[in-house]
Amino acid sequence: ASAKPSNFLRQIIEHDLAEGTYTARRWGGSPGDAAHHAAGASDPAKIRTRFPPEPNGYLHIGHAKSICLNFGLARDYGGVCHLRFDDTNPEKEDQEYVNAIIDTVHWLGFDWKASFNGVSSTCLYQASDYFDFMYRAAEYLIQAGHAYVDEQSAEAMRINRGDFGAPGVDSPFRSRTPAENLARFREMRDGRHEDGAMVLRAKIDMASPNINLRDPAIYRIRRATHHNTGDKWCIYPMYTFAHPIEDALENITHSLCTLEFEDQRPFYDWLLDRLCEGGLLQAPHPHQYEFARLNLTYVVTSKRKLAALVYDHKVNGWDDPRMPTIVGLRRRGYTPEAIQLFAERIGVTKSDSWIDYSTLEGCLRETLDVSAPRAMAVLDPVKLVLTNWDAVMGAGALDECSAPVHPHLPALGRRSFKIGKEVWIDRSDFEETPPKGFFRLFPGNKVRLKYGHVIECTGCVKDAAGKVLEVHATLVPDTKSGTPGSDTVKVKGVITWVAVADGIPAEVRLYDRLFLDAQPDAGGKEFLASLNPNSLKVIQAVVEPSLASAKADDKFQFERHGYFVADRVDHTGGKPVFNLAVGLKDSWGK
Ligand code: ATP
Ligand code: MG
């Protein structure tokens, strides 16, 4: 295998491993914390990364970038990547999402088992398990004079924070003593105050040029039932407070996040430095690094916007094959290999950009081309009648044709199907009056039925409106593919087909881009306005008999048409349903 291309994160990790940056480190929590488990198997010489989704929706292709990055780095450097649910926001979170995320990360090919020095552990965590520690950390900050309870209204707090041009104004509550603050904070915890009546704020610097350091809120009152801790708490830590603590308790070495969090890094360091000073954590603490988020054209990658598509019934659920969710991509026919290849190909950088959707499709096409069995399918069937069949082959006769399952994988064997007097062909393969450069069926022209015989078109039968009902042709004797002398008759066109005698009817779902605008939500645009009204077309097709044994999730190349997958949800042997995964060529916009 070729070496992975380097990037700024690989360089940082290689440097830290060479310098032994984290070898001095031991777990710094108190025994009894849930976090103890994280360190139980800790080998200080290893790197630890984490993928920390909030369980408030289904993962999308942007998350896949982060998953492949975090788990991939841990794998490549002999470390471990934690799967951690960042569940500090009880109103929006749900066990359904927790389960779906676990399934998705597994399906993508990653695992959170670690084995160091013969001790193995499962590195699956949830931030809510650290609420006790976080609470103690907050009390420590109060006692050390680094936090205070602020009773200003939310509006006053916002105004007094100031903006980039002007320094903030100190809260009148900022000079309370630690004892007063501690008493108030305990009242908050004990449910003695209304939601929103006050917050706990870190006491840093109201004049900092970085707004995030102007005494950020770290705890708020929220009476909400949490899917893990139930009604134990009525105060919850803010994300910016919780996240660094989660990383530190789990001995994360390299905490990777998207560029929007760059301005949060000073607070991340401030908080962990204070907790190390207080002996609640041990240095060196984790370091945050930022990388560019994935922006993919023709889709939106925000759980909130994807949820809107689902709840407004713009799509048929989170796993609709048009959705950029991982479950949607999976149902569309994407494989873990294709998504991993995509993540590798786009790389990681520190500057935001848009990746074209066709890059993702190219990865799927490449992985399916080398693996997917081939089959013939007629997507828009019209009947072709071989008018001399009975005379040449015998009345009612059927002949047997065969083809390799995969042109480059002989081990997969061959598939066989019948040919008879009547076969289905694609409507677009016949033109009564051929345009220039058209080499398929038109009266007087010869083509080959792929894997079958050469035929010569003689005409067609039409209805009163001029619609073609049947195409007529004659079989050219002794031209069957694979028989001696079969290639003496030269033809310019080869068409795919399925015999009426053994073709199977199938529903085929043809998918197109979900949005017409390449950047549907850029610059605050109303993304729903550019929804593609024709992103799904359902047709009745006829497919070759080898597909009778197709199982849900099996992928195929329908020759000349593209890659298709038997729908994971709706496909059955008795009622086949195939989804278009990706075309044979990048034809978007052409
Ligand atoms: P969304 O805005 O869709 O809700 P999020 O970042 O709030 O996304 P989280 O569940 O918090 O969702 O994300 C988990 C991890 O996935 C984070 O570490 C985040 O950096 C990463 N992530 C989310 N979206 C992208 C993206 N588009 N590109 C790269 N990484 C992403
Ligand atoms: Mg988030």
Ligand code: MG
């Ligand atoms: Mg979000």
